[in-house]
Amino acid sequence: MKYVDEYRDEAAAARLAAAVRRLVRRPWTLMEICGGQTHTILKTGLEELLPPEINLVHGPGCPVCVTPLALIDKAVAIAARPEVIFCSFGDMLRVPGSSRSLFDAKAAGADVRILYSPLDALRLAKANPTREVVFFAVGFETTAPANAMAVWQAAREGIANFSILVAHVLVPPAIRAILDSPNCRVQAFLAPGHVCTVMGYEDYEAIARDYRVPIVVTGFEPLDLLEGVRMAVAQLESGRAEVENQYARAVRREGNRRAQELIAEVFEISPRSWRGIGEIASSGLRLRERYRAFDAELRFPITGIEAAESEECIAGAVLQGLKRPYECPAFAVRCTPESPLGAPMVSSEGACAAYYRYGRRQ
Amino acid sequence: MAEDSSRAFTWSCPPLFRDSDRILLAHGGGGRLMQQLLEKLFLPAFANDALERRHDGAVVEVGGLRLAFTTDSYVVRPLVFPGGDIGSLAIHGTVNDLAMCGARPLFLSAGFILEEGLPVATLERVVGSMREAALAAGVALVTGDTKVVDKGKGDGIFINTAGIGLVEASQPIGPRQVRPGDAVILSGDLGAHGIAVLSVREGLEFDAPVESDSAPLWAPVQALIQAGVELHCLRDLTRGGLSAALNEIATAAQLAIRIEEAKVPVREAVRGACELLGLDPLYVACEGRFAAFVPGEQAERAVEVLRRFPVSAAAEIAGRVEEAPAGTVILRSRIGANRVLDLLSGEQLPRIC
Numbered sequence: 001m002k003y004v005d006e007y008r009d010e011a012a013a014a015r016l017a018a019a020v021r022r023l024v025r026r027p028w029t030l031m032e033i034c035g036g037q038t039h040t041i042l043k044t045g046l047e048e049l050l051p052p053e054i055n056l057v058h059g060p061g062c063p064v065c066v067t068p069l070a071l072i073d074k075a076v077a078i079a080a081r082p083e084v085i086f087c088s089f090g091d092m093l094r095v096p097g098s099s100r101s102l103f104d105a106k107a108a109g110a111d112v113r114i115l116y117s118p119l120d121a122l123r124l125a126k127a128n129p130t131r132e133v134v135f136f137a138v139g140f141e142t143t144a145p146a147n148a149m150a151v152w153q154a155a156r157e158g159i160a161n162f163s164i165l166v167a168h169v170l171v172p173p174a175i176r177a178i179l180d181s182p183n184c185r186v187q188a189f190l191a192p193g194h195v196c197t198v199m200g201y202e203d204y205e206a207i208a209r210d211y212r213v214p215i216v217v218t219g220f221e222p223l224d225l226l227e228g229v230r231m232a233v234a235q236l237e238s239g240r241a242e243v244e245n246q247y248a249r250a251v252r253r254e255g256n257r258r259a260q261e262l263i264a265e266v267f268e269i270s271p272r273s274w275r276g277i278g279e280i281a282s283s284g285l286r287l288r289e290r291y292r293a294f295d296a297e298l299r300f301p302i303t304g305i306e307a308a309e310s311e312e313c314i315a316g317a318v319l320q321g322l323k324r325p326y327e328c329p330a331f332a333v334r335c336t337p338e339s340p341l342g343a344p345m346v347s348s349e350g351a352c353a354a355y356y357r358y359g360r361r362q
Numbered sequence: 363m364a365e366d367s368s369r370a371f372t373w374s375c376p377p378l379f380r381d382s383d384r385i386l387l388a389h390g391g392g393g394r395l396m397q398q399l400l401e402k403l404f405l406p407a408f409a410n411d412a413l414e415r416r417h418d419g420a421v422v423e424v425g426g427l428r429l430a431f432t433t434d435s436y437v438v439r440p441l442v443f444p445g446g447d448i449g450s451l452a453i454h455g456t457v458n459d460l461a462m463c464g465a466r467p468l469f470l471s472a473g474f475i476l477e478e479g480l481p482v483a484t485l486e487r488v489v490g491s492m493r494e495a496a497l498a499a500g501v502a503l504v505t506g507d508t509k510v511v512d513k514g515k516g517d518g519i520f521i522n523t524a525g526i527g528l529v530e531a532s533q534p535i536g537p538r539q540v541r542p543g544d545a546v547i548l549s550g551d552l553g554a555h556g557i558a559v560l561s562v563r564e565g566l567e568f569d570a571p572v573e574s575d576s577a578p579l580w581a582p583v584q585a586l587i588q589a590g591v592e593l594h595c596l597r598d599l600t601r602g603g604l605s606a607a608l609n610e611i612a613t614a615a616q617l618a619i620r621i622e623e624a625k626v627p628v629r630e631a632v633r634g635a636c637e638l639l640g641l642d643p644l645y646v647a648c649e650g651r652f653a654a655f656v657p658g659e660q661a662e663r664a665v666e667v668l669r670r671f672p673v674s675a676a677a678e679i680a681g682r683v684e685e686a687p688a689g690t691v692i693l694r695s696r697i698g699a700n701r702v703l704d705l706l707s708g709e710q711l712p713r714i715c
Contacts, residue, residue, distance in 0.1 A: 001633050005696075010624070013697035045699030107384045116564070116639075222697045338394055348640065359690070359702020 007221030008044075016226040017049040023233050029055045029185050030232055031178070031321045033171060034192035035062030035349025036220050042354040044222040054229060057185075057321035058354075060174050061192050063139040064091050064347035065319060066274040067167045069307035072097040075136055075165055077302045079110040084300075085128060087121040088136040089143075090114040094337075094346040098307050118150035118164070125154070125162035134296045137164040142194045144168055144285060145259035148266035151287065151294045163296040166286055169272050171195050172203040173283035178320050179211045186321055188232040190218040190225065193247035198263075200255025204243045212241040219247040266291050275343060276309075276316030313342035318351050325352040326361055392602025392647075393706035397610075416614060417536045418459040418598060421529055428529035430465030432456060435522040441484060444558045445573030446649075449488035452521040453495035454576050454649055455600065461580040462596040462652060464531025464587060467499060471524045472506040477516035488519060499578035501525065531587050537614035539594040545661035546619060546681035547654040549582065549674040550575065551627040552604055556646035557635045566638075572631045577650030582671045586654065591664045595655040602706060603645045607653055608691045609705045616688045621681035621703060623695050644693075645706050658682065 006012075032038060038058045041047060047056060060066055076097050079086035086102070093102040093114065106112040111131075115121055118135045125133035137147040147164060154162045171192060178184055191204055196217045204215045214235035218228030228246045235242060245251055263285070272284025287295050312330045317323040325331050325344070335341040337353060344350035355361070388395045405413060412420035419432030436452040446454075457467035472492070476485065496503050533539070558574040560566070579598065586593060595615075597607040604626065612619045628636075628643045636643045650673055656664050661679050668677035693703040 001630055001637075004633070004637060008696040010696060010698040042701065044695040044697050045701040046697065048699040049697065103386060104384070107386055222695075226697075338398070357704050359692075359704055 004221070007219075007223040009223065012223055013049060013226055016223065016230055020054065020226070020230050020233055021051045023230065023237055024051050024053045025237055027053045027055065028187050028233060028236050029057055030188045030190060030229060031057045031059045031186040032190040032218065032225065032228075033059040033061040033175070034194070034220070035065070035347065035351065035354075036194070037061070037190060037192070037218065037225060038351050039349060039354045040220055040222055040225055042358040042360060045358075046222050046225060049226070050229065054233065056229075057324070058318070058351040059189075059321055060178070060274065060277065060319040061140065061171065061195075062319070062344060062347050062349040062351070063143070063167070063169065064095055065315065065343040065350050066169055066277065067092070067095070067138055067343070068273050068275045069098060069309055070305050071165070071167050072101075073305045073307055074297065074302045076100050076102060076105050077305070078134055078165065078296060078300045079105045079112050080108075081132070081300065083130075083132050085111045085113060085124060085131050085133045086136070087113050087115045087118075087124065087133060089116075089138060091348050092136055092138055094340075095343045096340055096346070118147050119153070122150050122154055122159065122162055125159050129161060131161065132299075133162050134300075135162075135164045136167070138167045140169055140171055140192070140195050141199045141263070142192075142197070144263045144267065145198060145256075148262045151266050151291050152262065154294055155291060163294045163299050164287075165296040168267065168285035169274065170269070170283050170285070172207060173280050174274070174277075175204075175207055177277065177280045177283070179207070179213065181320060181322075183322055184320075186213075188214040188216070188236055190228045190232065191215050191243075193217060193219045193224070193251060196247070196251045196255065198256050198259050200253050201243050201245065201251065202253065208241050208243050214241050215243045217243065217245045217247050217251050219250065274319075276313075276319050278316075310341040315342035315344050315352075318344055325355040328352075332356055332361065390601075391706070392600070392606045396602075397705065415536050415538070416610070418462040419465070419525075419527075421463050421465070421534070430460045430463035430527040430529055431524070432459040432463070433522065433524035434459060435520065437517060437520050438559060439517055440559070440562045441488065441518050443562050443574055444571045445554075446576040447488055447491050448519055448521055449490070449492035450495040451576055451649060452523045453492055453499060453501070454578055456523040456525040457499045457501055457527075458579045458598045458650070458652070460525050460527035461578070461583045462535070462598050463527065463529060464535045464583065464593060464596065465527030465529045466584065467501045467525055467527045467578075467580055469526045470496065470501050470503045472503055473522040474506070474508045475516055475520040475522075476508065476510045477518050478510055478513040480518050485519065488521075495578070499580065530584065531593055533592060535593050535596055537595055537611045540611060540615040540617060540655045540683055541594060541657070542617060542683055542685045543658045544594055544655045544683040545658045545664075545679050546608070546621065546683065547656060547661060547664055547668070548604070548626060548678050548680045549579070549652045549654065549668055550650070550676040551629045551632070552599065552648055552651060553628055553632040553636065553643040553646035555649040556603070557632045560639070561635065566635065568631050568635065570631060572629075572635065575648050575650040577673045579650060579652055579673065582668050582674045583652075585667050585670065586664055589663065589667045591660050591667065592657050593654060594657070596652055598652045599648045601647050603643070603647055604653065605644045605691070605703050606705060608703065611655070612691050613689045615683075618684045618687050618689075619681060619691045620684060621691065621693050623693055625678055625680040627676050627678050644703065655683065
């Protein structure tokens, strides 16, 4: 298939892996930020091709995983209201709240629907004027433009029975938080290609400068990742710390300005708490004052949420690349996709789910 | 079996379903939850030899004849999809389960559960395509039943069909017959049925619509038997797709199955749809495809035989069976590295970004 097979070619993969082997002199720890990249690595068995000096650790770029438990509990409570049609990307449905997931709520009778786009939720609101349609606006910068567009259109068309439950998070503050951690062992980053398609990579240049850390904007196919590793290792071995763009077929330095303008029109930067990591300043988005009417948290005040995390789950350490999933004593024993203790075991972008699904037990 | 069947039946302990006290959609999805449902509820409740072989149908001996017996219920939304409808599906699914036992399909029953308000024209269409499919598959529908439920209590039409067939294969067919050195043959390209149904359900449009692969499979299976190919195991790749089929067989046989991703046929439009939706074609359902386990040295001949039939014209040798690691399916990815191909947990869900 065109534009796919070229990036999964066995001979080209072998050439890139050989190039990494020629370059590498010392052990290096690299972090890929995005859960989609983590899954490609595990799904293709890519690490088998890399020399043992290269240690890939997995980053926090799984939007489902970092959505706070309290917010999932709120989502479940809102979904359970009889007037509500609760809409979400499919990924979010299996994630356990304190006691229930959205799937459990659906099985108990809540009207929960999987959609591919927030604009579909807007259509649903128009078609069901007597119901309240709520969309779970989860994601990094990648999904923010579509969510902003849905709210912007709802405001313009006066669709009063539509709202969003906002759980938006931003990548650059998370990278800084990881680098600020005293336990940090990451020496280079593979930055998330899709986020940079929207936002560009000017923000990452400041990080590379401030922390003297190489950052390579990287795509999601196995050859993208191998090339991203090669570029990062070349920087590390030659002592450079720059932002380079492996994913040039999709990403420009300035990103997509129109998408950025739309995000800025509807959202403003706010503190956010990250599941397993804690609150990070200026690391999320919330609706601006003039769009607050579409904020589901204000429309459906839910009280009495007492989010209690599993004491055994080490999701926070996994999301910061401090531990690997199999280093958790509960992994594949008390924590499985059928009965997960934490979100990284259920999300299709979660590192624990990737290790479990693709059989990586050590 | 020597066990006392009158002994009181007790539910397995610890609790049946750790994660939920209700049935979830995934309990019917062909993945791990469904396996749990089978292993913890149904198999212990009805324990007997035929059931425990856990094949697509049961093979029983009656008066010196070996008969294959199977049943399946069909619930599909939409009722009509590109390349078929619930009626043709209800025939193909059941005759294929018989074919996977090496049996010539002979007789079917059909039970209809109709929802009040269903347009008669829809029922006529479905019955018409059942008639055509049964004729093409050479089976007679000899008994049936109809029930109507209140509006809102059904999804238009549910159909159950059961089938009886005469076993023509001289050797037993099933996971326990699989041996190290066997080749894994796929009868054709994967995933078209699942994507055809999904495309209507989700309103996806393709340049050329993907048609379901729903089709009867007895003709190529019979040709393999007549050509003297030793069939160790046959499995149609329905719910849970190739991954579910291979994992069930690897577990039951306590052997390793190695598959080469690059040799698994998937047509372009199906791959494209899967890429777009974040689905893996190895988990997507087919209704006219099967995997055959045959001795390695007979694999080329088996493929030659299969390719004579339109339904299996794209047959490929996609893998082989080894001793270890037992109970595991290993996929060699397109970039030449290996990983485990596991059962799906729950349903495949479209991703966020």
